[in-house]
Amino acid sequence: MYGKQTTVFDSDLYSSLFTEERMREIWSDDNLLRCWLRFEATVAQVQSELGLIPPQAAEEIAEACRTLKIDWQALAAGTQSVGMAIKPLIDQISASGSPLVCQYLHWGCTTQDLLDSGVAMRLQQTLQLVRQQLVELGDEMKTMVIRHSRTVMVARTNSVDASATTWGLHVSGYLVEVKRHLCRLQQLYPRAITGLFGGAVGNLASVGSEGMATRERLMLALGLNVPCGINNASQDAIVEVVQCFALIHGTLCRLANDVETMGRTPIAEVLEGEGGGGSSTMPHKANPRASNMIQTLARMGWMYASGAPAMLDQQDVRAASVRVLNWSILPEASNALSTSLKRAKNLLSHLVVNEGKMRENFDCSKHFIMSESLTMKLAAKIGREPAYNLVKALLKQASAEQSFMDIAHASPEICAVLTHAEIAGACEPLSYIGCNDELIAETLAAYEQAKANGLA
Numbered sequence: 001m002y003g004k005q006t007t008v009f010d011s012d013l014y015s016s017l018f019t020e021e022r023m024r025e026i027w028s029d030d031n032l033l034r035c036w037l038r039f040e041a042t043v044a045q046v047q048s049e050l051g052l053i054p055p056q057a058a059e060e061i062a063e064a065c066r067t068l069k070i071d072w073q074a075l076a077a078g079t080q081s082v083g084m085a086i087k088p089l090i091d092q093i094s095a096s097g098s099p100l101v102c103q104y105l106h107w108g109c110t111t112q113d114l115l116d117s118g119v120a121m122r123l124q125q126t127l128q129l130v131r132q133q134l135v136e137l138g139d140e141m142k143t144m145v146i147r148h149s150r151t152v153m154v155a156r157t158n159s160v161d162a163s164a165t166t167w168g169l170h171v172s173g174y175l176v177e178v179k180r181h182l183c184r185l186q187q188l189y190p191r192a193i194t195g196l197f198g199g200a201v202g203n204l205a206s207v208g209s210e211g212m213a214t215r216e217r218l219m220l221a222l223g224l225n226v227p228c229g230i231n232n233a234s235q236d237a238i239v240e241v242v243q244c245f246a247l248i249h250g251t252l253c254r255l256a257n258d259v260e261t262m263g264r265t266p267i268a269e270v271l272e273g274e275g276g277g278g279s280s281t282m283p284h285k286a287n288p289r290a291s292n293m294i295q296t297l298a299r300m301g302w303m304y305a306s307g308a309p310a311m312l313d314q315q316d317v318r319a320a321s322v323r324v325l326n327w328s329i330l331p332e333a334s335n336a337l338s339t340s341l342k343r344a345k346n347l348l349s350h351l352v353v354n355e356g357k358m359r360e361n362f363d364c365s366k367h368f369i370m371s372e373s374l375t376m377k378l379a380a381k382i383g384r385e386p387a388y389n390l391v392k393a394l395l396k397q398a399s400a401e402q403s404f405m406d407i408a409h410a411s412p413e414i415c416a417v418l419t420h421a422e423i424a425g426a427c428e429p430l431s432y433i434g435c436n437d438e439l440i441a442e443t444l445a446a447y448e449q450a451k452a453n454g455l456a
Contacts, residue, residue: 009335017293023338026125027331035118036089037065039222040106043197046217047107050210057104064097064105084320086111108199108206108214112232112318116196119326120224123241124193126334128455131185133341134178134248135451140348141175142444144168149440152429153269153358154369161369164362164429167269167353169436170258172443177251179443182450184244189455191237195224201317202232233314238326245337246305252344253298256291259347263288269358273350290347297340304333362429367404368395373432374408374423381417390414 008014009024025031041062048058071092078088094102148168155165197215198204204211219226262269272288308329313322362369371391378387390413398407405427408414414423425431 009332018297018339019335020338020342022129023126023335026122026129027334031122031125032118033070033089035121036086036114037068037093038121039114039117040090040093040109041065042221043109043214043218044104044107046214046221047104047207047210049217050213052207052210052214053104053107054100057100060098060100061093061105064093064101068093068096084111084115086114108204108211109197110200113197113199115323116231117222117224119238119330120193120195121222123238123330124223126330126338127185127189127192127241129338130245130248130334130341131182131455133338133345134181134185137341137345137348138175138178138182138447138451140345141171141178142447144348144351144353145172145175145440145444148353148355149437150430151353151355151358152433154361154364161361161365163369163372164432166433166436167355167358169433169440172440174251174255175447176443179447179450181244181248181251182447182453184247186450186453186455188237188240188244190225192241193224194227194231194237195219195222196227196231198230198232202230230317232318233316235311235314235323235326238330239308239311242308242329242333243305245333246301248337249298249301249340252294252340255344255347256294256298259351260288260291260295263291267357267361269354269361271352271354272347273352274346290343294340294343294347297336297343300336301333301340304329304336308333359429365404366402367427370404370427370429370432371395374404374414374426377418377422377426378414 002012005011005015008018015024044053044058044061047053048055075085075088075092078091079085082088090106094105097105145168148171149166151167152164153167153170155162155170195218197218199206199211204215207214216226259270259272261267263271272290274290307325311322311325311329313319375384375387375391378390381387382390390411394407394411394414395404402410405424408418408423408427409420418426
């Protein structure tokens with residue numbers, strides 16, 4: 001029913017701004033139940049192979065799971081009563097199946113086995129999608145880095161014009177972070193996709209001597225990692241995922257901040273090119289909505305990262321009250337990141353780069369930002385400290401009308417050691433981009449290596 005949703009993730013108005021279609025499906029109730037039904041069918045098959053339950057029972061359990069028509073209303077009511085959805089689901093499978101299904105379904109399992117293994121299955125899907133999106137974004141950055149490797153621009157530090165750089169090198173600063181995020185995903189992936197099978201208190205007592213074999217075969221059949229030891233109270237792998245997402249948000253937010261700042265009217269070096277973002281009252285405005293949403297989603301991601309460690313507040317073999325937090329934190333954190341990655345890719349692919357304005361903005365400081373370049377040229381002849389003091393004094397005495405090159409050419413002290421051509425060269429931004437090409441090359445190579453490594 002339209003207009004009755006209460007969160008931005010399900011809102012008829014706002015959900016498209018906060019969810020990515022594929023990620024939304026991964027964390028849907030439909031997919032959740034598919035994961036649980038797959039678990040029940042698979043554990044039954046494994047147990048039949050080990051002689052724990054009859055093969056016929058495993059076949060009928062698999063059929064019951066495959067053909068089950070979920071009574072969502074009854075499942076919701078049962079979940080409200082029990083506090084978890086597993087028992088009401090087991091009841092529906094049993095009711096739809098044969099006597100063998102009723103007898104052997106959920107053999108040796110506990111609710112947490114399905115909950116945690118279901119999370120691992122969906123995290124597997126989530127991390128594969130996030131990695132795919134990171135690579136797509138990285139490829140957009142790579143294209144821009146190569147295209148603008150010699151597009152000179154003002155480098156700013158602490159919001160103040162500082163020296164010369166290139167747009168390509170600046171974008172490579174985002175790309176090297178993407179490279180590190182790919183490495184982080186590769187490292188945490190095995191931990192994040194570790195399933196759980198331990199029975200009531202995690203010691204596999206309910207399946208006896210075949211407990212370890214059941215656990216190993218089950219995880220392999222599900223495509224999950226086999227846990228080591230008892231993990232019922234452990235939520236560190238889930239928290240690690242959310243924290244990693246927060247780091248990725250940091251890169252995306254920096255990109256958005258730069259695009260927003262560099263798009264201000266007096267600077268106008270880049271401009272969002274997707275369209276939209278109109279004002280309800282000012283006809284001339286086109287607000288940077290892609291950047292705005294990426295910034296919003298980053299703050300949400302950091303909020304989830306701040307709250308995620310609360311899931312570690314455990315005691316005894318397990319405590320459900322805090323673990324329930326992942327029902328909310330994981331779907332929302334995953335959708336916030338996936339949506340932001342999508343927005344960032346589209347932002348870059350449509351970004352308008354004004355190369356002329358980037359060059360023109362050196363004039364805002366009368367090219368004073370080339371002072372270090374001239375200082376280092378002088379330093380080679382008279383030493384760094386005297387060169388620094390000389391240039392500093394000249395700038396202090398300069399009038400507002402004089403350009404940096406005019407000041408240098410008018411200085412007898414500078415002209416005594418540098419030719420007019422050397423002064424002009426020092427004032428040319430492209431002459432002072434240092435190891436620009438080498439830094440870009442090593443970043444591109446490192447990114448390609450991280451991309452080639454994959455998750456597995």
